[in-house]
Amino acid sequence: MKAGYQAFGADITPYSVGLVKAEKGFVVPLASDPSYQESIVSICRENEIKLLVPGSEPELFELTKNVADLESQGILVIANEHALIKNCRDKWHMFLMFKEKGVPCPESALPEDYEQFKGRHGFPILLKQRTGSGSRNLFIARNEQDYAFYSKRLKEEKIPFILQEYIGKGEDEYTVGVVCRKDKSVVGSITVHRLLSGLSSKQKTSVGGATVEISTGISQGVIEDNQTIQTQCEDYAKKLGVTGPANFQGRLVNGLFVVFELNPRFSGTTPFRAGVGFNDPDLVIRDRLGEEVKKPKFNTGIIVLRSLENVFIPPEKINKIKVIPSEST
Incomplete structure (x- = not known):
């Protein structure tokens, strides 16, 4: 790499393009698995990895809990402080943090305050899943019927959500x-x-x-x-x-x-x-x-578009990826 790094990768499945493109790839347990952190530490030890860059939110949350322990083992975690990451995992806590720190944000509320929120802001109202990323379970309620439909769906699926004011264009x-x-x-x-x-x-x-x-x-x-x-x-x-x-x-x-x-x-x-x-x-x-x-x-003025890419991978490359077993297997 131009910057002088060797990049290693880890994922929960071997069918990951990043693992094939990395210097070496590893399959690790879920971040919620009790053996997750030890699997990461063992990979770092065996490959003399000094810098750890968490990619997904679950990994980020778990690894930043234990920054001092990891750094005592010579592994530098490249991430924000755990308290900030914790607040940003939950959109309601994020909203409260924004209000406390003076960061302009759309008004938000919990579902139990729907009538009061609707009375203040009217429609449309956004319904947003409290956790997760990628705009999953994000809906526009244009009227009472929409709100009844989407809120019922989220409640039936036991997905916590917040209400948010729709702003701007x-x-x-x-x-x-x-x-x-x-x-x-x-x-x-x-x-x-x-x-x-x-x-x-x-x-x-x-x-x-x-x-x-x-x-x-x-x-x-x-x-x-x-x-x-x-x-x-x-x-x-x-x-x-x-x-x-x-x-x-x-x-x-x-x-x-x-x-x-x-x-x-x-x-x-x-x-x-x-x-x-x-x-x-x-x-x-x-x-x-x-x-x-x-x-x-x-450079500015550059337009960046996204697309799906077809990647053709010989099976032997997948088979070479080392699998770190979890405690549950």
Whole structure:
């Protein structure tokens, strides 16, 4: 790799493109398995791996619980502090954190406060699963009938959810990446002006003659160095105590960037940013290693689109992937 890293990968299935492209791939137990952390530690020991970059939310949550223990074994975890990650796992806790820290966000409520919330904000109302990512179980209720249908479905499936005010326009939606140092100072930021079409469009409808739309977890868009938005997001990152990567999702409403969600990890737009010269993982890693890092120059105006890719893999490559057994097998 250009940056001088050797990249190893781990996943819960051998049928993962990342494991084939990595220097070496491993199949590990679920993050919730009691043997998960030990499996990761054994891989790091056997392969002299010094840096650990959690990818998914469950892994991020588990590994940041035990940062001191891992670092005592010579393994540096490249992630934000556990308290921030914990708050961002639950969208209700995230909303309360935003309100406490002064980060502009849509008004939200729990289902038991539906009547009061509806009375204040009217329709449309968003129903959002409290945990998870990728816009799973995210719905627009245009009226009472929609709300009854979606809320019943979520309750029957025992999926906790929140209500959220619908704000702004789809054309004003952005994803903003902010990188902070370990000391919580900001390295820099970058904006993707989202295109809500194709893979990025989840639901589009009309309420009272106005277009209402929500996006999927798959970002596409135009790379920008938008100082109006980025200055605000950098301020939010400082208020929230970010010590690594942060991905703010929101809309610009009358000059104010209103945040739907914060992903305190390397997100799906990380490859976009690296591709135009803003390499989040490299910046955070070098800061953790004690190097001086500054905001890099990056290309703007580039349109980044997503697609599915067909990858043809000989079976012997899959068979070479080492499987670390879990305690439950």
